[in-house]
Amino acid sequence: MDKNITRTSYVLFLLCTFFFIYRNMEGLGYLPFGDESGHFLGAIALHRGDRLYREYIDAHGPLVFTLSWVAGHFVGWSQVWLMRLVSTACAAAAGAAVFFSPLLQLKWQRYLASALWLGAVGSVWVVQGLNLDDYWTIGGALAVIALAMLAVPLACAAPVSRMQAFMGGAALGLLPFAAYPFGLFSAALALAVLCVFLSAPRQYQAPVVGMMLGGVAAVAIMLLWLLVYGDIGGMVAFHFIANQQWYAHYIPMDVNQFWQSLRFSLAPDRIVQTIAVCMLAVGGALLLLYGRHRVAALFILLGILSLQARGSVGFQNGSFLMAALGLGALLLVRVLASKPKVMVFVAVACVALTVVGARHAVSSPFGQTAAQRHAVGWHRFRENPTVGFATLIRKYAAPDERILVLPYNPDVYIYANRLSMKKYHAYLPWEADYAAHPWHGYTRDICVDLPKDEPPVIYYDHWVVWGTYPAEKFMPCFLQVLEKDYTQMPDDQFVYVRKDRLAAQQP
Structure with a gap:
């Protein structure tokens, strides 16, 4: 019985891994987008001696430029389309966090949870702009790492080692550098961990210390990088002040739009958002019902909802989408641990529904149907002197x-x-x-x-x-x-x- 379930789960894991890789290959050659082109350009400018937020100024957080700059040293500076591998690497790291989450104890659980994550994310990879070298994919991946390695296991009273907590804390520390609003998620999850710690300080001292060390290390690394390759004051001015004080007036952002983004809809431009909301509802309900620390669970859910504060149902919901899929994958496998055959069916059904939904969805940010996406073809975005x-x-x-x-x-x-x-x-x-x-x-x-x-x-x-x-x-x-x-x-x-x-x- 156990061997058969493990084999079946392993096969599903391999199939979903190959599917994820295939979708990523598609995404590497999909249409360019202005926001990520600015990140490519910024990485090149940094390589040639400019400093971020001083000579090269952009409204986005520094982490996407840091990672693109690092990627450029490996893939080169002429084939900028390969910098999209930053998003691939981040999503893969999130998948690894799901696989090694202390919430999951058995091999078949790890295989199934990872299969569900990779299959679901792969389904919406191009449709929802997760393939782009941008902050929402990076932020979503970091959110999943923090959920899988730290917050959700603690809320369910699963043992978390100091190293696992360190990785979760590092993800929380990096999130505000992806985009400053993600700091709300980091704060909410830190409060969730604190609630667990206060319930039994001696028992949970190690994960709390690990989280703090990871967060401090991540923040220190980013600040050091900014001291050398950027400008910390410039980051505050052009990423935080300019966005919060001036850009915010130009975008629709209110409570009504937030609630509207959470309603169920099968309209082509809302299918992917509906999938995210459903996975959050399922994962959140299971976390509240089966978790041992419900106040911590509430903070976790509030943190995930904070990723949706803008109320977007398009590509800008990428972080919320990934976090919701990650939470659902973890909790479904955890709660159905005693019913492995049922869990196999649930995992296959979830991935299949996500594939079908993505097939009928209109893509974001380009607003294309599946037929139009296919007709675009595959192209490398790079220098082109013939234009x-x-x-x-x-x-x-x-x-x-x-x-x-x-x-x-x-x-x-x-x-x-x-x-x-x-x-x-x-x-x-x-x-x-x-x-x-x-x-x-x-x-x-x-x-x-x-x-x-x-x-x-x-x-x-x-x-x-x-x-x-x-x-x-x-x-x-x-x-x-x-x-x-x-x-x-x-x-x-x-x-x-x-x-x-x-x-x-x-x-």
């Missing part, structure tokens, strides 16, 4: 010169293989708001900086941001510089060459 605008840019800007692309299209830098103007790879309405109210001397105002250092080439695609904010509203000074000092190229209306550079290269 028309890239040819023009490379003609008028030397390899060691910087260009400017506005308002927002980081893909252009990658195709042309040129770095962005220092401090500006994009400029959007909320950044103009920050420019008018800089934080503690961390100034960033294109009206001040552009006239001082005009790049040889500007790519301006006349995009009206979200159909609401034309450049005339938030950066009229840029349009004045463009008209005064640049010439629009007849071969590509989006490419503008500085007049003196154009005159110097004319025969």
